[in-house]
Amino acid sequence: MTSIAVPYDQILQRRVLIIDDEEANLLLLETLLKREGYSQIHCLSDPSQAIAKLVEIEPHIILLDLMMPDIDGYQLLDAFRRHSRPDEFRPVLVLTADTTLQARRRALSLGAKDFVSKPFDVIEIALRISNLLETQILYERLRHGSEPAADAE
Amino acid sequence: MTDAPARKVGIGRYWADLSLPFKGLVLVALPLVILIGSLGSLYIASDAEARAEDDVRRAFAIQRDIYQVHALLAEAASGVRGYLLTDQNRFLEPFYKAERELPLTLARLDEAIEDEGVRREFDRFLEITEQKQAGLDALIALARREGDRPARSDAVLSALVANKAVLDDLRSQIEEIQRQEGILLDTRRARVDTVRARFLALTAISAVVGLLGSLTAVFLFSTGIVRRVRMLQVNAEKLQAGEPLNPFPDERDEIGRLAKKVDHASELLRARERDLREGEERFRLVVEGVRDYGIFALDPEGNVTSWNTGAERIKGWRADEILGRFFGTFYPEETRDYLPEEILARARRDGTTEDEGWRMRKDGTRFWANVVVTALRDETGELRGFAKVTRDMTERKRAEEFLKLAREQAVAASAAKSEFLSRTSHELRTPMSAILGFAQVLELDREELSPTHQTSVDQILKAGRHLLSLINDLLDISSIEAGGAELKEEDLSLNDVLAEAYDLSGPILRAASLQYDLSLLPEDTKITGDRRRIVQVILNLASNAAKYNREGTSVQIIAEKTENQVRVHVLDDGNGVKEADVSRLFTPFDRLGRQKVKGVEGTGLGLALSKRLVESMGGEIGYAHRTDMSGGADFWFTLKVAQPSQTSGEAAQAQHTKESSEKA
Numbered sequence: 001m002t003s004i005a006v007p008y009d010q011i012l013q014r015r016v017l018i019i020d021d022e023e024a025n026l027l028l029l030e031t032l033l034k035r036e037g038y039s040q041i042h043c044l045s046d047p048s049q050a051i052a053k054l055v056e057i058e059p060h061i062i063l064l065d066l067m068m069p070d071i072d073g074y075q076l077l078d079a080f081r082r083h084s085r086p087d088e089f090r091p092v093l094v095l096t097a098d099t100t101l102q103a104r105r106r107a108l109s110l111g112a113k114d115f116v117s118k119p120f121d122v123i124e125i126a127l128r129i130s131n132l133l134e135t136q137i138l139y140e141r142l143r144h145g146s147e148p149a150a151d152a153e
Numbered sequence: 154m155t156d157a158p159a160r161k162v163g164i165g166r167y168w169a170d171l172s173l174p175f176k177g178l179v180l181v182a183l184p185l186v187i188l189i190g191s192l193g194s195l196y197i198a199s200d201a202e203a204r205a206e207d208d209v210r211r212a213f214a215i216q217r218d219i220y221q222v223h224a225l226l227a228e229a230a231s232g233v234r235g236y237l238l239t240d241q242n243r244f245l246e247p248f249y250k251a252e253r254e255l256p257l258t259l260a261r262l263d264e265a266i267e268d269e270g271v272r273r274e275f276d277r278f279l280e281i282t283e284q285k286q287a288g289l290d291a292l293i294a295l296a297r298r299e300g301d302r303p304a305r306s307d308a309v310l311s312a313l314v315a316n317k318a319v320l321d322d323l324r325s326q327i328e329e330i331q332r333q334e335g336i337l338l339d340t341r342r343a344r345v346d347t348v349r350a351r352f353l354a355l356t357a358i359s360a361v362v363g364l365l366g367s368l369t370a371v372f373l374f375s376t377g378i379v380r381r382v383r384m385l386q387v388n389a390e391k392l393q394a395g396e397p398l399n400p401f402p403d404e405r406d407e408i409g410r411l412a413k414k415v416d417h418a419s420e421l422l423r424a425r426e427r428d429l430r431e432g433e434e435r436f437r438l439v440v441e442g443v444r445d446y447g448i449f450a451l452d453p454e455g456n457v458t459s460w461n462t463g464a465e466r467i468k469g470w471r472a473d474e475i476l477g478r479f480f481g482t483f484y485p486e487e488t489r490d491y492l493p494e495e496i497l498a499r500a501r502r503d504g505t506t507e508d509e510g511w512r513m514r515k516d517g518t519r520f521w522a523n524v525v526v527t528a529l530r531d532e533t534g535e536l537r538g539f540a541k542v543t544r545d546m547t548e549r550k551r552a553e554e555f556l557k558l559a560r561e562q563a564v565a566a567s568a569a570k571s572e573f574l575s576r577t578s579h580e581l582r583t584p585m586s587a588i589l590g591f592a593q594v595l596e597l598d599r600e601e602l603s604p605t606h607q608t609s610v611d612q613i614l615k616a617g618r619h620l621l622s623l624i625n626d627l628l629d630i631s632s633i634e635a636g637g638a639e640l641k642e643e644d645l646s647l648n649d650v651l652a653e654a655y656d657l658s659g660p661i662l663r664a665a666s667l668q669y670d671l672s673l674l675p676e677d678t679k680i681t682g683d684r685r686r687i688v689q690v691i692l693n694l695a696s697n698a699a700k701y702n703r704e705g706t707s708v709q710i711i712a713e714k715t716e717n718q719v720r721v722h723v724l725d726d727g728n729g730v731k732e733a734d735v736s737r738l739f740t741p742f743d744r745l746g747r748q749k750v751k752g753v754e755g756t757g758l759g760l761a762l763s764k765r766l767v768e769s770m771g772g773e774i775g776y777a778h779r780t781d782m783s784g785g786a787d788f789w790f791t792l793k794v795a796q797p798s799q800t801s802g803e804a805a806q807a808q809h810t811k812e813s814s815e816k817a
Contacts, residue, residue, distance in 0.1 A: 022583055022587070024584070024587035025583065025586060025587055025590075028586070028587055028590040028591055028594070031591075031594055032594055035597065035598075067579045097578060097581075097582030098575055098579055100578075118583060118585070118586035119582060119585045119586035119587075119589040119621060120586065120590070122590055122593040122594055122597070123593070
């Protein structure tokens with residue numbers, strides 16, 4: 001499950017933020033990621049807290065549900081984009097039960113890096129997440145020369 | 154045309170048929186001939202009179218000459234007697250004069266006398282004259298012989314007596330001649346009178362005849378020409394007035410021919426008028442009879458001048474109520490002040506104009522009208538009025554509004570349905586996501602589970618996946634029925650699509666240990682449809698074949714092309730479908746009792762979904778028992794062949810050329 005270039009441990013060190021109004025889904029993803037070995041998993045069931053949580057924990061990757069009451073995933077995608085720095089690569093993986101083409105297009109055009117329909121294959125999800133994080137690490141290496149990005153936490 | 158008067162016969166007919174120049178010639182020549190005739194007779198009469206007067210003059214000359222002969226002889230005799238008495242020669246002078254002049258006078262007389270009776274008397278007279286002369290000669294001779302003596306001999310005396318007797322004879326002869334000449338003169342005078350009387354009579358007759366002749370000629374002229382010209386004029390006036398013409402004599406001169414032509418023209422004119430009237434009548438009847446269109450005319454000021462049934466039906470006014478009224482009456486208050494004038498102005502400017510809007514009926518109710526106003530101009534371009542065609546479009550307007558509303562409602566309903574489907578999808582998938590997800594997580598660590606729990610996890614996963622595919626198919630069908638499924642209309646290569654479907658379904662069929670083949674078309678064909686959906690249909694049919702057939706069954710995908718569609722068959726040589734079940738094949742959730750068959754999974758929605766997919770791409774789907782084999786199923790569906798681009802002929806041509814070259 002690891003690539004040659006990036007040690008899998010480094011990937012598992014990354015901070016993951018999961019936003020979903022369904023507690024069951026939050027628990028599923030948390031269980032899955034814990035089982036994989038991720039150490040910094042943050043769950044959020046109230047999307048209105050999303051920006052605050054983002055600022056607070058500065059996650060490396062966000063798993064985002066689209067259909068939520070009050071504030072939906074599209075609005076959050078838009079907000080994340082506005083809050084991101086130009087040199088920043090913070091992938092958002094959209095997870096949704098809305099399988100329509102429009103939803104897929106809209107989410108990707110708003111900056112989502114990947115899109116997975118619910119119900120999903122747990123192994124597939126784990127792979128997609130690790131792939132995105134690997135890309136992120138390689139990106140950071142490119143930006144800071146060959147020295148590995150230092151992870152304070 | 155009424156009957157022509159009976160044709161004249163004889164001279165009248167002959168005269169009538171003569172040409173006009175000839176008639177004119179006759180008209181002028183006739184008095185001239187008569188004049189010349191009377192001049193000739195005048196000449197003859199005056200000649201006869203002149204000759205008669207000449208005769209009278211000659212008679213007088215004869216009388217005079219006869220007296221002169223008598224006078225000459227008497228004087229000669231008296232001279233001779235004087236000579237006898239005196240012997241003086243100078244007394245013989247008359248005698249010599251008579252000797253000289255008598256022959257001349259007698260010659261003149263001889264020439265002048267013509268009458269036979271007088272001629273006889275004249276011959277006697279000549280005789281006596283010569284006797285007298287001879288007597289005188291003899292007397293003179295006697296006297297000269299006797300000489301100069303006072304007394305004369307008896308011989309002389311007897312000669313004298315004899316001479317005297319001769320002279321008496323002569324006198325009596327002269328009287329006789331005079332008498333006869335007098336008779337002649339009287340006769341000739343009477344003849345002169347007669348000739349003069351005849352001349353007078355002749356002149357009078359000539360005058361009368363000439364007058365009558367001229368009158369006749371003028372009469373003939375006036376009857377033959379003037380009268381007919383007048384008739385022709387009358388006919389021409391009637392022609393102008395459009396009245397039937399008077400019958401005209403059938404004659405063959407110029408006027409007769411002209412009259413025929415006028416008559417012909419009048420017939421043509423009448424025929425044309427009749428055609429025109431009939432045409433107008435038909436047109437009027439048609440226009441009046443039209444019920445669906447209000448057709449009426451306006452004068453240049455916009456007042457109604459004609460009205461048809463349709464107008465009455467649409468607007469509620471009867472013709473006698475509306476004729477002469479301004480057409481602004483038909484407009485509702487809010488537009489009445491400006492719109493009528495504006496429409497007429499537009500029609501005047503553009504020739505014709507169309508308007509759509511509310512108009513008012515007689516009872517004040519409104520209707521939605523489509524109005525076409527056309528300016529009517531005569532050949533000089535002067536405005537004669539307007540034609541107005543009005544249609545009551547209220548129903549259409551209502552229908553349009555209803556349709557618009559219905560369309561809006563349909564759109565709203567469709568949006569609502571899509572929204573509902575989307576929500577339903579979300580609501581069903583979200584718990585499924587948790588169920589399947591946790592079951593998967595458990596399965597990942599199945600070594601840590603007891604065998605019983607392992608079986609439980611397997612069952613959860615199996616049932617969950619089945620439920621998920623059920624949800625997927627159901628939502629698919631619903632979204633197609635809601636019109637919300639995005640089916641693409643792309644031009645595809647049939648062989649590519651078949652190959653893709655074959656590749657995707659291959660593992661399923663091979664897993665079921667079936668023999669699986671694909672037959673591509675020898676010439677690829679462009680079809681129209683949604684690639685993903687076509688593949689989905691073939692997958693459904695192929696996986697059905699895999700589910701319901703024994704091991705070793707042969708499954709085959711083949712395609713056949715007809716003129717404008719392609720038929721794709723998924724064939725197998727298995728048991729086929731029972732006749733009684735065929736009609737239920739495409740019914741949702743109807744698995745023909747096979748859900749009880751061990752090991753056969755399925756949602757019961759595959760065929761129903763396939764049917765909807767094929768139909769929404771404009772095709773058909775069906776089942777047939779195979780007849781070419783001992784048995785087996787033939788599931789088929791049709792696809793539309795792509796139409797060559799119709800926007801450009803050249804493109805189509807190019808396409809055609811390309812296809813041709815590809816075929817080559």
